[in-house]
Amino acid sequence: MTILIKGARPYGEDAVDVLVSDGVIAAIGEDLSTTAETVDAGGLVLLPGLVDLHTHLREPGREDTETVLTGSRAAALGGYTAVHAMANTDPVADTAGVVEQVWRLGSDAGLVDVVPVGAVTVGLGGERLAELGAMADSAARVRVFSDDGKCVADPALMRRALEYTKALDGVVAQHAEEPRLTVGAQMHEGERSARLGLTGWPAVAEEAIIARDVLLAEHVGARLHVCHVSTAGSVELIRWAKSRGVQVTAEVTPHHLLLTDAQAEGYDATFKVNPPLRTAEDVAALRGGLADGTIDAVATDHAPHAAEDKECEWSAARPGMLGLEQALSVVVDTMVDTGLMTWREVADRMSVRPAAIGRLAGHGRPLEVGEPANLVLVDPGARAVVDPVALASKSRNSPYAGRELPARVVHVLLRGELSVRDGKVQK
Amino acid sequence: MAQPSTPAPGTPGLLLTADDVTRVVDRMAHQLIERAASSGGEGDGLADLVLVGIPTRGAPLARRLAARIEAFTGTRVDVGTVDITLYRDDLRTRGVRALEDTRLPDAGIDGRLVVLVDDVLFSGRSVRAALDGLRDVGRPRAVQLAVLVDRGHRELPIKADFVGKNVPTSRSQQVRVRLAEVDGEDGVGVTDA
Amino acid sequence: MRESLTHRHLLEASDLDRDDATLVLDTAAQIESALAGREVKKLPTLRGRTVVNLFFEDSTRTRISFELAAKRLSADVINFSAKGSSVSKGEGLKDTALTLEAMGADGIVVRHSASGAPHRLATWVAGSVVNAGDGTHEHPTQALLDAFTIRKRLGRLEGVRVVITGDVLHSRVARSNVRLLHTLGAEVTLVAPPTLLPVGVESWPVTVSYDLDAVLPGADVLMMLRVQAERMNASFFPSAREYSRRYGLDADRVARLGDDAIVMHPGPMVRGMEIAADVADSPRSTIVEQVGNGVSVRMAVLYLLLGGNA
Numbered sequence: 001m002t003i004l005i006k007g008a009r010p011y012g013e014d015a016v017d018v019l020v021s022d023g024v025i026a027a028i029g030e031d032l033s034t035t036a037e038t039v040d041a042g043g044l045v046l047l048p049g050l051v052d053l054h055t056h057l058r059e060p061g062r063e064d065t066e067t068v069l070t071g072s073r074a075a076a077l078g079g080y081t082a083v084h085a086m087a088n089t090d091p092v093a094d095t096a097g098v099v100e101q102v103w104r105l106g107s108d109a110g111l112v113d114v115v116p117v118g119a120v121t122v123g124l125g126g127e128r129l130a131e132l133g134a135m136a137d138s139a140a141r142v143r144v145f146s147d148d149g150k151c152v153a154d155p156a157l158m159r160r161a162l163e164y165t166k167a168l169d170g171v172v173a174q175h176a177e178e179p180r181l182t183v184g185a186q187m188h189e190g191e192r193s194a195r196l197g198l199t200g201w202p203a204v205a206e207e208a209i210i211a212r213d214v215l216l217a218e219h220v221g222a223r224l225h226v227c228h229v230s231t232a233g234s235v236e237l238i239r240w241a242k243s244r245g246v247q248v249t250a251e252v253t254p255h256h257l258l259l260t261d262a263q264a265e266g267y268d269a270t271f272k273v274n275p276p277l278r279t280a281e282d283v284a285a286l287r288g289g290l291a292d293g294t295i296d297a298v299a300t301d302h303a304p305h306a307a308e309d310k311e312c313e314w315s316a317a318r319p320g321m322l323g324l325e326q327a328l329s330v331v332v333d334t335m336v337d338t339g340l341m342t343w344r345e346v347a348d349r350m351s352v353r354p355a356a357i358g359r360l361a362g363h364g365r366p367l368e369v370g371e372p373a374n375l376v377l378v379d380p381g382a383r384a385v386v387d388p389v390a391l392a393s394k395s396r397n398s399p400y401a402g403r404e405l406p407a408r409v410v411h412v413l414l415r416g417e418l419s420v421r422d423g424k425v426q427k
Numbered sequence: 428m429a430q431p432s433t434p435a436p437g438t439p440g441l442l443l444t445a446d447d448v449t450r451v452v453d454r455m456a457h458q459l460i461e462r463a464a465s466s467g468g469e470g471d472g473l474a475d476l477v478l479v480g481i482p483t484r485g486a487p488l489a490r491r492l493a494a495r496i497e498a499f500t501g502t503r504v505d506v507g508t509v510d511i512t513l514y515r516d517d518l519r520t521r522g523v524r525a526l527e528d529t530r531l532p533d534a535g536i537d538g539r540l541v542v543l544v545d546d547v548l549f550s551g552r553s554v555r556a557a558l559d560g561l562r563d564v565g566r567p568r569a570v571q572l573a574v575l576v577d578r579g580h581r582e583l584p585i586k587a588d589f590v591g592k593n594v595p596t597s598r599s600q601q602v603r604v605r606l607a608e609v610d611g612e613d614g615v616g617v618t619d620a
Numbered sequence: 621m622r623e624s625l626t627h628r629h630l631l632e633a634s635d636l637d638r639d640d641a642t643l644v645l646d647t648a649a650q651i652e653s654a655l656a657g658r659e660v661k662k663l664p665t666l667r668g669r670t671v672v673n674l675f676f677e678d679s680t681r682t683r684i685s686f687e688l689a690a691k692r693l694s695a696d697v698i699n700f701s702a703k704g705s706s707v708s709k710g711e712g713l714k715d716t717a718l719t720l721e722a723m724g725a726d727g728i729v730v731r732h733s734a735s736g737a738p739h740r741l742a743t744w745v746a747g748s749v750v751n752a753g754d755g756t757h758e759h760p761t762q763a764l765l766d767a768f769t770i771r772k773r774l775g776r777l778e779g780v781r782v783v784i785t786g787d788v789l790h791s792r793v794a795r796s797n798v799r800l801l802h803t804l805g806a807e808v809t810l811v812a813p814p815t816l817l818p819v820g821v822e823s824w825p826v827t828v829s830y831d832l833d834a835v836l837p838g839a840d841v842l843m844m845l846r847v848q849a850e851r852m853n854a855s856f857f858p859s860a861r862e863y864s865r866r867y868g869l870d871a872d873r874v875a876r877l878g879d880d881a882i883v884m885h886p887g888p889m890v891r892g893m894e895i896a897a898d899v900a901d902s903p904r905s906t907i908v909e910q911v912g913n914g915v916s917v918r919m920a921v922l923y924l925l926l927g928g929n930a
Contacts, residue, residue, distance in 0.1 A: 186735075194818035197735035197757030197792060202819070267736030311714050313734035315755070510654065513665040513693075513923065522928035524623045525643060526650035563660045 001416055002026075002036035008046035008377055010367045012343035018046065020373040023416035028369055039418075041377050044410055047347045049081025049374035051354040051363050053144065053173070053251055054227060054299035055324065057083075057114070059105060060098070061090025065395045066304035068105035068114055073392040073427070074302070074324040076111040076419040079376035079409040082355065082363045083112050083324070087119040088149040094119035094130035096138035103140035111419045111427055115358060118142040120161050120172060124150050129161060136168040143359040146173035148227055149274075151209060153179050158213060162222035169359060171249075173225040174213055176234070177275065181205035186315055188261040188276040196264060198314060201276045203231040210234050214241035214248050225357055226250040228301050230275040232285030239294045249357050251299035252286050254323050254330035255399055259283075263399070269310045269317030270397050273303070276319075290349060291340040297354040300327045304395030322398040325391055329405035332380065337406060362415070373416040382408035392425060442576070442594055442602075445613035451591040452488070455573060456495035458589050459542065466540055466569070473502040475568075477541050480508045481557050482527035484546040487608035488575060492544060505532035509543075509564070514556035531564060541567040542589070546604040548574040551585035576615055578602045625924050629742045629749040632758040633799035641803055645768050647920035648913070655692075666695035669726040669926050674716065674741075675752070676702045676732040682752050685911070686729045686761075689918035695727070695926070713737060717744040727926045730754070748925040756790045762886055763796035765917040767804055769906050770841055772913070773882050778805035783835050785811040785867055786845025786894065789818050789856075793886045794845055798826055809835050812867065815856045816847075832867050836876040844869060844885045844894050860893045870896045874904065882906050 005018040010028075017032035018025060057071035066074075068085070075083045085102050087093035093102060099116035106114020118135035122128045124147045135142040145165060152158045152174060161172050182205045187193050189200020210226055214237065217224035229235060229250045241248045255273060260280050263271035271277060289295040303320025310317050331350065335341040341349070355364025365371040386400040412420035419426055443451065463472035473496065480489030486508040493504040510527045512518075543557050554572060561570060573589035578596045596602060596617060605614045622639040629635065636644065655661050671690040673683050683699065690697045702716065713732075720728055725747045730738045735755030742749040753759040771777050782801055788794045788810050801808050802825040809827040810817065821828055829835050836842070847863060857863045864870075869883065877883075883895075883904045891897050900907060 189819050191820035191823040194820035194824075195795065197755050197795060199756075200819060267739045308714075311740075313713055313732065313737045313740060315734045315736075316713075510650065513651070513654070513663040515665075518665065518927045522624060523924055526647050526654075528650065529654035559664065563662070564658055 002034060003413070003416065003418070004032060004034040004036060004038045005041045005046070005377070006038055008041035008044050010046045011347060012045045012380070015042070020375070020413060020416045023373055025367065025369050025371050025373050028367070039411055039421075041411065043379065043381070044377040045343055045380050046367060047079070047343065047376050047378065048351040048364055048367060049376050049412060049414065050079045050328065050350045051358065051360060052080050052083040052300050052302070052324065052327070053225070053297055053354045053358060054148070054253075055083040055085055055302045056088070056304065056320065057085045057102070058304055059089065060101065065306050066393060068102060069109045070392060070394045071302070071304070071324070072106065072109040072111040072114060073425045076412050076414075076425050077392050077409060077423070078324040078326070079328050079378065079412055080112050080324065081374040081376070081412065081414050081419075082115055082360055084115045084117050084144055084358055086148050087117045087146060088124055092119050092123050093117065094122050094124070096131065096134040096140075099135050099140040099142050100138050109427070111425065112414065113360070113363070115144075115360065116140045116142055117144045117146050117148070117173065120145045120147045120152050121157065126150060126153060126157065129157070129164065132164055132168060132170065136170060143168070143170045144173050144225070144357070145170055146175065146227065148173065148175045151175050151177040151179060153209075155212060155216070159216050159220060162217055162224060163220045166222050171223040171225045171357060173227050174209065175227050176206045176209035176213065178205040178208050181208070185276070186272070187264045188278050190261065190279060192261050192264060196267070198264065201274075203233055203278070203282070206231055206275055207233040207237060210237045214238070214246050217248055218244065218246045221247075223247045223249070228253050228256065228275055228299065229286065229289070229295060230256050230278050230282065232282045235285045235289035235294055239289070242294065249296040249353070250294070251297040251354070252290055252295045253299060253301045254327045255321055256286055257283065257290070257298070257334045258330050259399060264314075267314045269312065269314050270321065270399055270401070272314060272317050272319050273301075273321050274319035287334060287338075287340055290335065291345070296349065297357065298327060298331055298350050299354065300324050304393055305397045307396065310397050320397070322391065322393050322395060325393065326386060326398065326400050326405060328378065328409060329407045330400070332407040333405055336380075373413050375413040376409060377411040379408045379410050380406065382406070384408060441614060441616050443592060443615035448575070448613040448615065451575065452491050453495055455589050455591055456492050456499060459492060459573065460496055460500060462571075462588070463540065471500065471502065472540070473500060473504055475540050477505045477507060477532060477536055477539050479531070479536075479541055479543050479561070480506070481543060481545040481553060482508055482510050484604055484606050484609055485544045486528070487606050488546060489544040492573070505534065507531040507536075509557055509560045511553055511556035511560055514559045516552065516556070536561065536565040536567045538566070538568050540569050540571065542571045542573050544573045546575050546606070547602050548572070548577045548587050548590075549580055549602075551581045551583035554585050555583050575604055576602055624928060628925070629738075630760055630921055630925060631738050631742060631749065631751045633760045633763050633796040633803070635760070636800065636803065638803050638805075641764070641767070641800060644764055644917065644920050644924060645771060647924060648768055648916040651919050651923070652916040662692050662694060664694045665923055666690070666693040666926055669695045670724060671695045671697050671727040671729065671922065671926070672720055672723075672725045673697065673699045674702065674720070674728055674730045675700070676730070676737070677753070679731055679753065681911075682731060685914045686752060686918050688915050689922055692915070693919055693922055695922070698725075713740060714744055717741050721745045721747075727922060750921060750925065753792055755792065757792050758796040759792040760796045760800070761914070761918055761921055762793050763800040764921065765910060765914040766797055766843065766884060766886070767800055768913050768917050769884065769910050770806075770882070773906060774840060774880070777801070780806045780840045781809070781838055782806050782841040782843060783809045783811055783839040784843045784845060785832055787816045787847045787851060787856075788812045788821070788845065789816045790848070790851070791845045797843065798824055802826075809839075811835055813857055813863075816851070832873065833876065836873055837878065839877060839881055842869065842877065842881060842883050844883065844889065846886065846889070847894055864893045868894055868896070869899050871898060874899050874902070877904070884910065886910070
């Protein structure tokens with residue numbers, strides 16, 4: 001299969017033609033021609049296909065809210081060519097059997113590479129290590145391990161997990177939340193939580209775990225990845241750890257780059273998320289940390305929920321929000337249009353580094369001849385108002401409903417084949 | 428003294444000047460004295476009388492009438508007010524309003540002659556509400572009605588016992604009573620809505 | 621003077637600006653004087669309107685107060701106790717709201733253990749929603765009746781120095797009172813151990829103290845908040861005895877109050893730990909009259925919110 005992409009701008013730079021053949025980039029140059037199919041990409045920005053380190057696809061267990069297929073569609077429409085599927089399914093992805101099931105469902109969908117994340121502990125129970133090696137050796141080739149949704153709070157267990165994954169070239173992705181400091185927590189602890197009467201989720205509950213874990217990672221010489229960093233203090237801690245040479249990487253979600261705890265006014269539980277939306281100062285620090293590379297990656301924490309789990313009392317609602325289909329738009333809005341990052345840096349934080357953290361060989365590669373043709377083409381000038389009903393996800397809990405955002409994903413290629421064409425998913 | 432004029436309906440104008448109001452109140456006071464004496468109470472009947480004003484302007488009007496009665500007879504007459512807002516049947520259409528005082532004499536109204544006092548008698552609904560209000564606070568021997576202006580257009584079978592001035596109006600006109608206690612000066616005017 | 625309220629619902633004290641709050645208090649006073657000494661304590665004002673008492677959390681006192689208020693205004697009252705039924709799970713709130721909507725409820729008085737539940741309800745119904753206490757958020761009619769009580773006792777609110785002591789962190793009464801009393805010009809001081817004050821209290825329009833004895837001499841009003849014994853087990857304070865010694869109201873502390881100062885408690889009170897029995901029953905105490913004032917204030921709120929609905 002051969003496709004000629006005409007007039008695309010790699011990393012938003014000068015326009016070229018890109019010839020894709022047999023799943024790889026066959027040629028890059030001016031005025032290329034072919035007898036095969038041509039895609040007009042005039043004015044579109046060309047990036048390596050995006051990689052998400054943090055997606056909840058809900059299958060198995062909550063297929064009423066998302067499936068691997070619907071989540072794959074959402075991911076493809078968001079410009080992704082690979083997503084890591086979090087382990088907190090039902091049953092939990094804590095065995096080779098479950099991770100292989102998810103991996104196969106992803107292959108069958110065929111829209112993005114679905115890369116399962118394995119649970120660190122059995123049943124996310126925080127007590128015994130799951131069979132990390134069996135998951136690593138399975139067909140799913142698990143490299144990222146996480147109890148996300150729950151923190152690996154026991155320091156001794158966390159130490160062992162960090163040590164053990166060294167042998168697997170794996171990484172522990174920590175959901176940093178000291179559980180005793182967040183009992184009943186509903187939103188960011190501060191002036192607003194006090195006024196709204198919602199139990200606070202203090203920044204220190206995240207920062208205390210990150211501080212502990214970077215010290216543990218340094219001590220045992222292991223890789224640590226910090227999920228959904230949400231506070232200014234966390235950015236400082238990670239910056240400090242990196243300056244000491246600790247092998248720590250970190251991600252930030254689109255929603256933490258854009259929204260603040262002000263969204264809790266009115267108690268619309270669409271905006272309930274864990275970790276919670278923080279203050280404007282935190283948002284500024286997160287943007288700064290992403291721009292200077294302290295934070296390595298943008299990860300969606302795409303978390304579909306049923307309407308009845310959101311249209312209810314705040315404290316009864318489940319935490320989490322959709323992200324796959326708007327992640328790039330939010331990054332363009334908060335980082336590119338504000339002048340904080342270039343398109344090349346967008347490629348770095350949304351493709352190159354997440355692929356490296358997840359040890360994905362075929363993703364996050366340079367736009368060069370011979371590289372896998374996992375590509376996304378973006379119209380940077382298009383603006384659209386987000387309509388949750390129009391999303392490919394099975395759920396509707398988008399925090400961006402009614403918000404106008406820039407940049408539209410136009411075409412996506414997975415190994416040389418169009419998974420999205422003219423903004424429409426191909427399967 | 429200016430002659431009170433009665434403009435034809437549809438013509439804006441002054442119906443009663445300040446002096447007219449004073450004279451009309453005096454006349455009503457005399458009528459109340461006469462009626463009380465013949466109404467079957469003890470003595471001059473004034474001890475039996477309670478003047479109950481309907482806020483806003485019925486309240487000062489009742490006090491004026493009481494003051495004039497006292498000036499003419501030397502007898503102090505009990506005065507009260509009954510706010511009818513909570514008894515109105517048109518709240519849904521006209522909306523809520525701030526409540527005004529309800530104050531009844533210590534002796535109450537049971538067995539006495541209550542004269543309701545209001546500034547303008549129009550549809551009769553305010554009087555109906557006031558009657559309902561009175562019913563909840565006691566059982567008067569009789570209830571009568573005194574108004575400064577009767578402008579017609581009744582929607583209920585209600586008739587005033589004492590009328591300061593009858594004023595033919597069209598339904599769309601507005602009759603505006605001004606009293607010094609509320610508005611800074613006395614006067615009655617009519618305007619086209 | 622204002623004739624009607626700015627907002628259609630009463631969800632929190634900040635829904636009321638100074639004119640609104642004054643209108644409620646004045647209306648309550650008028651209703652109270654209109655009904656004083658009557659045999660028939662009933663007005664036809666809300667005849668034909670339906671008020672639903674929707675209580676997801678037990679509170680007999682508050683429910684009866686609202687019920688009496690609505691009945692004295694001749695509204696039809698439906699008591700809907702949702703605690704323990706299938707609606708105690710979150711998804712029930714919206715379904716319940718839609719049911720009440722279909723029934724044509726003009727007013728919904730809601731009590732809920734979840735902060736913000738009345739706000740959510742208000743987005744799903746056409747009638748007026750009155751918050752009768754939501755989680756640790758607010759209890760605006762309690763604050764109104766407290767303000768009404770203070771005004772009756774002291775004759776004013778402007779410049780009145782109110783000391784609120786107890787479990788501010790978990791108290792919806794404290795939140796509503798701080799906001800409303802500030803709106804009405806009173807000066808509020810919060811006194812509690814730091815563990816029972818919320819993070820962010822610095823941004824509230826109050827003075828904060830950890831020392832009850834230091835603030836007592838200047839207080840016109842001392843408002844005692846409930847302290848639930850189970851807080852002790854969560855280490856908010858070491859023991860009931862230590863709490864009582866530092867923050868409880870005993871005869872010695874009462875002696876330090878000014879001659880005209882009053883003592884308030886939203887009840888039900890923990891006699892002994894929070895407040896000595898002889899204090900609770902003294903003439904300074906407004907605890908009993910607060911109950912009657914509650915009915916007057918709630919009648920005023922129901923009249924002002926429901927009276928004009930077309």
